[in-house]
Amino acid sequence: MYGKKVSHNEEACWIKDQCQHNPSMEWNPICEKEVAETLRSTLSWKAPGRDQIPNFWLKQLTATHKHIAKIFNELIEEDFMPEWLTAEVTYLIPKNKNTRNPKNYRTVTCLPTTYKLITSIINGRMQKYMDNENLLPKEQEGCSRGTKGCKDQLLISKAILRECKSRKKSFSMAWIDYQKTFDRVPHSWIIKSLELIGINNKVIAFY
Numbered sequence: 001m002y003g004k005k006v007s008h009n010e011e012a013c014w015i016k017d018q019c020q021h022n023p024s025m026e027w028n029p030i031c032e033k034e035v036a037e038t039l040r041s042t043l044s045w046k047a048p049g050r051d052q053i054p055n056f057w058l059k060q061l062t063a064t065h066k067h068i069a070k071i072f073n074e075l076i077e078e079d080f081m082p083e084w085l086t087a088e089v090t091y092l093i094p095k096n097k098n099t100r101n102p103k104n105y106r107t108v109t110c111l112p113t114t115y116k117l118i119t120s121i122i123n124g125r126m127q128k129y130m131d132n133e134n135l136l137p138k139e140q141e142g143c144s145r146g147t148k149g150c151k152d153q154l155l156i157s158k159a160i161l162r163e164c165k166s167r168k169k170s171f172s173m174a175w176i177d178y179q180k181t182f183d184r185v186p187h188s189w190i191i192k193s194l195e196l197i198g199i200n201n202k203v204i205a206f207y
Contacts, residue, residue, distance in 0.1 A: 025129045027200040029073045030121055032066040038120050039065075049112035050087045058113065072118050079205045085115050122203055135197050 044056035058064070075081065092105040099105075127145050130136050157173065164171040194204050 023133060024198045025126070025200040025203070027125075027202050030069045030076075032069050034121055035065045035069050035072075035117070036062065038117060038124065042117075042120070046113075047110045049089050049110045049115070050084065051112040051114055053113045055113060055117075058117070068114075068117070072121070075118070076202050076206050079202075081206070085112060087112065122206070126199060126203065129199070130197070133198075 039055060039059045042055040042059075044059065045054050048054055058068075075085075088109045088111050090107055090109045093108055095104045095106055131145070161171070161173075163169075191204060191207065194207075
């Protein structure tokens with residue numbers, strides 16, 4: 001968000017062979033029911049962005065759901081992203097008592113509740129598409145629905161270690177940790193990856 005723009009390596013063509021047979025994700029207009037279901041899974045008083053609208057009020061004002069769905073569909077169909085929708089509020093949270101050093105602050109960016117709602121709906125559809133087409137490997141816990149990511153992997157490792165210790169078996173284990181992975185992945189590569197797995201063009205254009 002604040003870094004320099006970086007493009008991905010177009011020569012990394014190996015992934016095309018794996019994704020060339022994937023089907024295309026269909027797109028249907030967002031409906032009122034989908035807005036309500038997505039809101040139901042959100043935290044009511046999670047910090048909002050510049051719109052200052054907590055999820056609680058969107059949940060309670062059910063009469064607005066059909067209008068929200070209509071606006072979302074117009075934004076996606078017209079490939080239009082208004083400036084206010086992505087206008088964030090950034091807070092600096094000190095990591096320790098040494099507040100004079102800028103490196104000792106952690107940035108927390110709050111996006112508008114409306115933006116988080118529409119992206120949650122789109123994310124849910126992409127997740128469903130990938131689950132139905134088995135596009136995510138079982139080993140990928142970080143992006144799988146209903147899992148705790150790193151916690152699940154740690155519990156599995158703990159169970160394996162206990163089993164090996166009780167049976168007095170030799171065992172070797174290695175963990176690979178990618179430092180600042182999120183910051184270093186070019187957005188162009190993310191978009192290219194969405195194209196390769198068959199995500200709908202309207203979704204990609206909106207992102």
